[in-house]
Amino acid sequence: MGDYRLSASLAGHEDDVRGVVFPNPSAILSASRDATVRLWKLVKQNPPTYDDTLTSHGNAFVNALTYLPPSSGHSEGLIVSGDRDAIIEVRQPGKTPQDNADALLLGHAGNVCALDVSEDGSFIVSGSWDSEARVWVVGKWDTAAVLRGHEGSVWAVLAFDKETVITGCADKIIRVFHISGKLIRQIKGSDDVVRALCRLPPNHPSGAAFASAGNDSVVRLWTLDGHPVAQLYGHENFIYSLAALPSGEIASSSEDRTVRIWKGTDCVQTITHPAISVWSVAACKENGDIVTGASDKIVRVFSRSPERQADAAAIGAFEESVKASSIPQQSVGDINKENLPGPEFLQQRSGTKEGQVQMIREANGNVSAHQWSTAANQWINVGTVVDAAGSSGRKITYQGKDYDYVFDVDIEDGKPPLKLPYNLSSNPYETARKFIEDNELPISYLDQVANFIVTNTQGATIGQAGQTQTPGSDPWGTESRYRPGDAGAAAPQQPAPASRPKMLPQTQYLTITSANLATINKKVQELNKQLLDSGSGDLTLSSPEIAVLGALAKQLEPIASSSSASVGNSPALNEGIDLAVKLATQWPQDKRLPGLDLLRLLTAASPATATRTSDGDKTLVDLLALSGVFRTDSPVNNTMLSIRALANLFTTEEGRLIADGEFDKIHDLIKPHVDAAIGAGSAANRNLVVAISTLYINYAVLLTKSAPNHDADRALTLLDELIRMAASVGDSEGLYRVLVGVGTLLSLGEDFRSAAREVFEVEKALGKAEATGKEPRIKNVVKEIRDAMGS
Structure with missing residues (x-):
């Protein structure tokens, strides 16, 4: 052979x-x-x-x-x-x-x-x-x-x-x-x-x-x-x-x-x-x-x-x-040229095994790599080792060495970011691995750091020293500045930092707006063609309407990339709201995902979404409820995106008025899914749990902002359900958000802390959450809740 x-x-x-x-x-x-x-x-x-x-x-x-x-x-x-x-x-x-x-x-x-x-x-x-x-x-x-x-x-x-x-x-x-x-x-x-x-x-x-x-x-x-x-x-x-x-x-x-x-x-x-x-x-x-x-x-x-x-x-x-081919020196480690043999080694010595690599100092001062082939019984030249193969443009000096990039990596709130140097000739995973080892970070961050490097060196210009090419940090992991542990692989248990800023109570409303609008737009067109081919012409969009959605997607891009909190009013926005509602509520259940995705972005993007979908005593909540997306037999992703849309209502004052006034109706629609998630425990749908907990956090923030005139019954209802979720949820992101909701509600006063202790068995739930969640942020928020409870 x-x-x-x-x-x-x-x-x-x-x-x-x-x-x-x-x-x-x-x-x-x-x-x-x-x-x-x-x-x-x-x-x-x-x-x-x-x-x-x-x-x-x-x-x-x-x-x-x-x-x-x-x-x-x-x-x-x-x-x-x-x-x-x-x-x-x-x-x-x-x-x-x-x-x-x-x-x-x-x-x-x-x-x-x-x-x-x-x-x-x-x-x-x-x-x-x-x-x-x-x-x-x-x-x-x-x-x-x-x-x-x-x-x-x-x-x-x-x-x-x-x-x-x-x-x-x-x-x-x-x-x-x-x-x-x-x-x-x-x-x-x-x-x-x-x-x-x-x-x-x-x-x-x-x-x-x-x-x-x-x-x-x-x-x-x-x-x-x-x-x-x-x-x-x-x-x-x-x-x-x-x-x-x-x-x-x-x-x-x-x-x-x-x-x-x-x-x-x-x-x-x-x-x-x-x-x-x-x-x-x-x-x-x-x-x-x-x-x-x-x-x-x-x-x-x-x-x-x-x-x-x-x-x-x-x-x-x-x-x-x-x-x-050029071999980056980073991939072969430190080489002392003075200690390397010359080309005569290749004639005098054979390799000891197939694939063995030998570095040779050439007469011109270069270092070449040679690999032993057992079949050919000879050394084969496989490239030249270079300092920065493929690098271009102005370099950034960091710790005495030149790099194409030096990124900021936020590890812990309140502390300076770590520096992540990178050359275009390097492999992202190798660089990420060295960064993790040098800074004694969990190896589970490897994938995330590597992905951050890849994403931020695709067609980007070389930045100034100590700067990334991306927006500022976001503790909820929805923006693109890198913070290990906010997404991807779960971190193993680590000791809690000695000093950390308080996370509770949550004071800002949360949104879930990350999206790929090109994919959404493409999917709308695919499904529209399917409806047209199946003879459902009354539901399809015309070419001008498709164009409106394309313009809307461009307008929503700042929201989807988390670089802007709102978009301006425009004809495309107003007409796009109507089209998104049509896709989200009138298209067949198995074809509603792109419409619901657009709608949840629109609720965060503009107050027009809340006002335009309201008519008399009917609101966006009624439109969604009548469409059947909250039924327990509805596709789970439809329900999840609808709850995200409700959570994003809190971004605008008009949306908050609807969310506040429709609390009882919204709670009745969501509660069966809360009960199902509690019953499913660790098998509960992760994205659905994150959507529900985000919505409940926003209600908790709304209650703290209305103190001391908050609605006590509403607060107790939310507290009961969040504590029960804390005792059962297995996903780390969902569990973290649930605990933040609990801690925020407990800040409303001693009456609620007493109810949590004596009626809702909060300590039992915290014990289960602590055993389930291995991440430092979960340990920290549990500790804050216990401190607030005096336990």
């Missing part, structure tokens, strides 16, 4: 290729940070030549990709992709970005970073930065189970068999679940974040069932019972992806620029790429060829069969590109 050699280099993506799939010898799928998914079809055998088709174009990084094999309903199979907007898209390969997706899977609250499909094609499993994995039923396209208990982002998922799902997490733990959501076992043994999983063939010589890998650079083999079988050493940096070959071998891709092929426990080949990161590797089960996706925007195919390899010129060009 020969070595893998280049078969084809596929150029077309405009940013890092984060995911690849090789469903059959004639087709390859790739997903990229350029927000696209591409289908590459083999059109010529010798040399292998591919044509590409753009199948999907969204608005956010596409980070995860899988493929559903052909079935009776879908002869070409289905492409499944997940993006940073927490949307999973299911689409036929033959479709274009202008066509409707076959399904959009909504439920995750953070970036979807992992996808897999069961071998029988009956279910999909997804992993997200929201610390959850989800099982989705193919065809029905709904959540069959939520796999909870992770204490960090779920970086890897594996549909092991028809009843078993395995997850890899930022908390360093591998978990085995039944597809019903029941946790079967936890496997501890990884030294760092687990980023990759793959199933091994039943006859694997090691006897292992699956493999894992991650930030500790080690490939580990496990039995399904969790017993370690072997550890494969060779990579020198993060391992991002694993693939099982039909031969029983394993392919792994890494931040060390390589793909390595493992036979048993031995590395038998190292394929170096002219890129910083090899993000993904996949194998074709039919012929054993592999495909890779890398940070240089290229998809590459490799084959062991000479008839499927590229011509000599293409292979030579690939090898020269590796030799000519």
Whole structure:
């Protein structure tokens, strides 16, 4: 069996290729940070030549990709992709970005970073930065189970068999679940974040069932019972992806620029790429060829069969590109040039293992990297080490070194921000890891810090020293200045700061306005076409109305990006309110999401929303109630967005008048969902709990502002329900908001503190909340409540 050699280099993506799939010898799928998914079809055998088709174009990084094999309903199979907007898209390969997706899977609250499909094609499993994995039923396209208990982002998922799902997490733990959501076992043994999983063939010589890998650079083999079988050493940096070959071998891709092929426990080949990161590797089960996706925007195919390899010129060009590539010094550590051997070393000494790297001091003073090839029995030049490959523009000096960026990172209120230096030549995850280690922060912040770097270096100009490119901080995690722990992976338990500003009582009204308006607008158009095609012409929007919504989206952009608190009046705003109400209340229940999303933005954006939707004794509350969105059998996301719209009413005086006057009606509509969330406990829908608790916080703030003439009965009603929620809610963000609501209501006076103690059993609820919530902010707010109670 020969070595893998280049078969084809596929150029077309405009940013890092984060995911690849090789469903059959004639087709390859790739997903990229350029927000696209591409289908590459083999059109010529010798040399292998591919044509590409753009199948999907969204608005956010596409980070995860899988493929559903052909079935009776879908002869070409289905492409499944997940993006940073927490949307999973299911689409036929033959479709274009202008066509409707076959399904959009909504439920995750953070970036979807992992996808897999069961071998029988009956279910999909997804992993997200929201610390959850989800099982989705193919065809029905709904959540069959939520796999909870992770204490960090779920970086890897594996549909092991028809009843078993395995997850890899930022908390360093591998978990085995039944597809019903029941946790079967936890496997501890990884030294760092687990980023990759793959199933091994039943006859694997090691006897292992699956493999894992991650930030500790080690490939580990496990039995399904969790017993370690072997550890494969060779990579020198993060391992991002694993693939099982039909031969029983394993392919792994890494931040060390390589793909390595493992036979048993031995590395038998190292394929170096002219890129910083090899993000993904996949194998074709039919012929054993592999495909890779890398940070240089290229998809590459490799084959062991000479008839499927590229011509000599293409292979030579690939090898020269590796030799000519620049290697950032940050990725190889400190190098003392004076201690490095010269070129004569390469003639005098052989390598000791496949893939070994040796640095050489060239005659011109440069440092070159050479990698040992066991098959060729020689050292191969794989690039030149440089100080700042790819950097451009004016530098910022920090601690005696020059950087492209120096960001501010807020860790603790009342203390100066930490400095996060970054060069464009560096890998965001490597930089984030060093920042976390240097500042002794929880490793669960890794994903968030890396994402912050990526987001704020996309097309941005180089800023001044000590400045970010983003707006100011927001303790509720709704703005873009980075504060670890406000979103994404949950932080492990940390000691509370010695001194911290008081969080209670809450004095400002909260809004939930973060949104992707381009996605909302696109979805409105897709659903409008579906209604038109189905003959529901009386509900559809005309072309001028679609244009109005487009203008409205542009006007709402400052609200959605949290850079403005209101928008000015305009014809587009007024007409857009009417159209949003139509979409939110008259369209079929399964098509209301974009309309409700627009409506909740509009309630925060302008007082016109409150006044324009009110007529006599009828208000926006009545319009929503009559539409059925608060019924317990309504889609949960419809209910959640409607409650968000009510919470956002508090932004304007006109909205507060409606919320105040309609309290009893609103409470009657919300209470069944509060009771359901309490009954569901840790299984309660996270986004719904956050929406309810935000609404209740705003009522609590309204009550404190009306003191001493507050409505005592209203306050006791809210206090009762919030304390019961505090004893049952499992999600950290929802629990934090619930506790802030409790603490704010307790500030109304001793009568309410006595009721909390003697009637509502607040101490029991606080004990449960403290045991459930591991984050410092939850510990701190519990302590503040106890201090206020005198306990």
